[in-house]
Amino acid sequence: MAEIELTSFEVSLQNLMIALEASDYDEAKQQIKDLHPGEIALLLEAIQPKDRSVLWPSIEISIQGEILKEVSEDVQSQLISEMTVDSLVKATEKLDTDDLADIVPNMPESAVHSLLLTLDFKHRERLNKILSYPEDSAGGLMNTDFITVRPDVSIRAVIRYLRLLKEMPIDTDQVFVVDRNFNYLGSLLITSLLTEEPERMVETLINNDFSKPVSADTDETEVALLFEQRNLISAPVIDENNQLVGRITIDDVVDVIRDQAEHSVMSMVGLDEDEDVFAPIIQSSKRRSVWLGVNLVTAFIAVYFIGLFEATLQQKIALAILMPVVASMGGIAGTQTLIIVTRGIATGRVTAANIKTLINKEVAVSGLNGIIWSIVIGLITYYWFADLLLSLIIALAIITNLVVAAFSGAFLPLLLSKLKIDPALAGGVILTTITDVIGFVAFLGLAALFI
Amino acid sequence: MAEIELTSFEVSLQNLMIALEASDYDEAKQQIKDLHPGEIALLLEAIQPKDRSVLWPSIEISIQGEILKEVSEDVQSQLISEMTVDSLVKATEKLDTDDLADIVPNMPESAVHSLLLTLDFKHRERLNKILSYPEDSAGGLMNTDFITVRPDVSIRAVIRYLRLLKEMPIDTDQVFVVDRNFNYLGSLLITSLLTEEPERMVETLINNDFSKPVSADTDETEVALLFEQRNLISAPVIDENNQLVGRITIDDVVDVIRDQAEHSVMSMVGLDEDEDVFAPIIQSSKRRSVWLGVNLVTAFIAVYFIGLFEATLQQKIALAILMPVVASMGGIAGTQTLIIVTRGIATGRVTAANIKTLINKEVAVSGLNGIIWSIVIGLITYYWFADLLLSLIIALAIITNLVVAAFSGAFLPLLLSKLKIDPALAGGVILTTITDVIGFVAFLGLAALFI
Incomplete structure (x- = not known):
């Protein structure tokens, strides 16, 4: 096989890794020296905690803050725990308020206190404003660096003002138009400042397409949906009094989208x-152990039902051999439906309004597949055990389990959402318990009746 | 439970749905009339194909193109199949070249032909350029609308030029600096046009932080990683001769990120x-049926191994009752590792360089959990069946299966990647076959030896 070309990150x-494995820490420090903070963040995530501890102090304090905001929460906690209050304050004081707000909850209280003292009144106020909203709301996601202009000035005046500012917050694609009480009126694209006549007044150029403001208590999922639907770079955030309080930028929304999508696969196990x-190792063991424990409970629920049919199993050992097939087919069919519906709910495509249509469809799909595969399984069973009754029983059990699986897979996510239980977390484990129990009971129960 | 407040999309x-269920199509058309194309796209995805067919022709041709580029591929194909060549050309001819390039592969050949005829030479050239790159490369992702300036002009001249252009491509946060042969030299942020002195020359303001160009044959996964690491809004794309050929914007990268993350959960089943x-129903049945078939094969592989121990099972029916527990615990532990490693590979954190460290860690974690849970399972078994030997056998089988599961879960994704097999697609099914077989063989094999 031809060697695959490595990306620059893979080379780094x-x-x-070569330097670390040789315990050549000077060389290791040299390797990461001139990289972009985002790349260093990724590299730190890709090495062991003990190696992070060695490299971290050698990184310039001015970019430690940039790295802290990029790494995942667990790694962030580790790095923070290895810094003195003093260096932590120095590393973070220059960060954007929204990034700071993400880090603060992981900081020791003494550091938060010192940090607040170093911030000027305006920044402290802003930070408190963001922290006052839930982390997963538009208010928690917003930053407070944005540019506002009045409606009754000319483009020329706006440009003169911007030139005085010397620089603009990153990801500034629009400036917000507010009245003297900071009520939000609309927005003006930066590009139109450059393309429109300097004499035109701001109020005549307010862009209505991008200007729909987001309320600070909006859930971050909805914010992400809005950015995706409208291809936004930034969006204004207003409070309950229509006052402009912040601005959400696409880089933070990208993190929400990635987290959401990953959440659905990670929380399945x-x-x-x-x-x-x-x-x-101990930390990982603890976390995963919980889920193994949950699975153990559901596994024993399922085998409890097998235990009820001990006499039947004793009579015909082929039942014991074949029963995993029934449970497994139900598990797969149900999980297919579950994943489709859970994702549909997460992306807004499936709601209470169209779930009935979807349940009908899923049951029909699974029923049809049940018929097809029950015939195949019946034939294989007959070929293996030369027992017509057994073949009919397994076929019937397969159809039953697949129909129940589809119904449960479609119904569960919405039910769990209504009960405020995360369907991505609990859906899979509840579903497979159902398909295991129904699979075993249908198969062994029918056998007990007819054999 | 208090009524949950509906989002504006849920209300729409x-x-x-109320209108469609009452077959009141005039009302339904009225409902979607004034919505944003992105919202209409989502609504169309949330209703049945037959209802889409009714609503689609009532949507203005000028926004049909915008909707086509937003909907998922399957829905896009349906909508396209219901349009005449003529209206399809009219709906799409105004789209950005990159969006057009996404739709063209789903269009009938006659429509592509007519469409190409309506495009002017420059657009046709650009479209062909994009289509000449693989769909999942930077070249396939880029659009060809961007603004270029020369290094030896002043900011004032650039602004004058932009004012003549009247408008800029959407998501323009930077203009690209090229020489007279269109060689890429760097970029200039739009915001600095507004904040810097008009007399300064472009070449003195070239931004090096954002200016690293992407080569057109870069994989889209790497592009997404770059945008995330550097929080980019747009990036220049160059060909093998350092010539500027296009520009990638964040809205298209967001789609890549979403697709990638969803791919990992969807393809598991x-x-x-x-x-x-x-x-x-028929279309869904067909697709899902394939996976049920794959699962059937693996299920019969697993039960084939159970069949080998028929005599042992006959001797002690408790083995039949308990064997799903062993398989299931291995499946969960292995899948935990598999998901962590697959995701690590997809996000660049895990490569050949650090996989050994990770395998060691995963096996240690799983071994530790194996010891803990084997004790619990042994005790439950003893309590249920009052059989010390059986308890020891199941405990030993659990530890064995969990260790093998972790090793396979960590090793498989990298092996599959090297073999160019999608680990997200094949990893889960291969892994559970392994954990089922090892689970059954370890448990029943030990029993055959000692009972």
């Missing part, structure tokens, strides 16, 4: 999307 | 992220 990681891949 | 969907939730 390879070189770093009880993992967290903030999980540190190289976390210490 | 609810109203639309053989689904495609482009899947139409409300696809016709």
Whole structure:
């Protein structure tokens, strides 16, 4: 096989690993010296905690803050725990308020206190404003660096003002138009400042397409949906009095989208999307153990039902051999439906309004597949055990389990959402318990009746 | 339970569904009339294909193109199949070249031909350029609308030029600096045009932080990683001769990120992220059936091994009752590792350079959990069946299966990647076959030896 060409990041990681494995820490420090903070963040996530501890102090304090905001929560906690209050304050004081707000909850209280003292009144106020909203709301996601202009000035005046500012907050694609009481009136694209006539007044150029403000208590999922639907770069955030309080930028929304999507796959096996891949063994064991425990309970629920049919199993050992097939087919069919519906709910496509249509469809799909595969399984069974009754029983059990699986897979996510239980976390484990129990009971129960 | 407040999208969907269920199509058309194309796209995805057919022709041709580029591939194909060549050309001719390039592969050949005829030479050239790159490369992702300036002009001259242009491509946060042969030299942020002195020359303001160009043949996964690491809004794309050929914007990268993350959960059960939730029953059945078939094969592989121990099972029916527990615990532990490693590979954190460290860690974690849970399971077994030997056997089988599961879960994704097999698609099914077989063989094999 031809050697696959390595990306520049893979090369960096390879070189770093070689240095670390040789315990050549000077070389390792040299390797990461001139990289972009985002790349260093990724490299730190890709090495063991003990190596992070060695490299971290050698990184310039001015970019430690940039790195802290990029790494996942678990790694962030580790790095913070290894800094003095003093260096932590120095590293973070220059960060954007929204990034600071993400880090503060992981900081020791003494550091938060010192940090607040170093911030000027305006920044402290802003930070408190963001922290006053839930982390997963538009208010928690917003930053407070934005540019406002009045409606009754000319483009020329706006440009003169911007030139005085010397620089603009990053990701500024629009300036917000407010009245003297900071009520939000609309927005003006930066590009139109450049393309429109300097004499035109701001109020005549307010852009209505992008200007729909987001209320600060909006859930971050909805914010992400809005950005995706409208391809936004930034959006204004208002409070309950229509006052402009912040601005959400696409880079933070991208993190929400990635986290959301990863959450759905990670939580299927009880993992967290903030999980540190190289976390210490004890820490990882603890977290995963919980989910194994949950699975153990459901597994014993399922085998309890098998136990009820001990006499039947004793009579015909082929039942014991074949019963995993029935449970497994139900598990797969149900999980297919579950994943489709859970994702549909997460992306807004499936709601209470169209779930009935979807349940009908899923049951029909699974019923049809049940008929097809029950015939195949019946034939294989007959070929293996030459027992017509057994073949009919397994076929019937398969159809039953697949129909129940589809119904449960479609119904569960919405039910769990209504009960405020995360369907991505609990859906899979509840569903497979159902398909295991129904699979075993249908198969062994029918056998007990007819054999 | 208090009524949950509906989002504006949920209200739109609810109203639309009420109208559709009452077959009041005039009302349904009215409901979607004034919405944003992105919202209409989502609504169309949330209703049945037959209802889409009714609503689609009532949507203005000028926004049909905008909707086509937003919907998922399956729905796009349906909508395209219901349009005449003529209206399809009219709906799409105004789209950005990159969006057009996404739709063209789903268009009938006659429509592509007519469409190419309506485009002027420059656009046709650009479209062909994009289509000449793989769909999942930077070249396939880029659009060709961007602004270039020369290094030896002043900011004032650039602004004058932009004012003549009247408008800029959407998501323009930077203009690209090229020489007279269109060689890429760097970029200039739009915001610095507004904040810097008009007399300064472009070449003195070239931004090096954002200016690293992406080569057109870069994989889209790497592009997404770059945008995330550096929080980019746009990035220049160059060909092998350092010539500027296009520009990638964040809205398209967001789609890549979403697709990638969803791919990992969807393909675990053989689904495609482009899947139409409300696809016709036959179409959905066919697709899912394939995966049920794959699962059937693996299920029969597993039960074949059970069959080998028929005599042992006959001797002690408790083995039949308990064996699903062993398989299931291995499946969960292995899947935890598999998901962590697959995700690590997808996000660049895990490569050949650090996989050994990770395998060691995962096996240690799983071994530790194996010891803990084997004790618990042994005790439960003893309590249930009062059989010390059986308890020891199941405990030993659990530890064995969990260790093998962790090793396979960590090793498989990298092996599959090297073999160019999608680990997200094949990893889960291969892994559970392994954990089922090892679980059954370890448990029943030990029993055959000692009982």
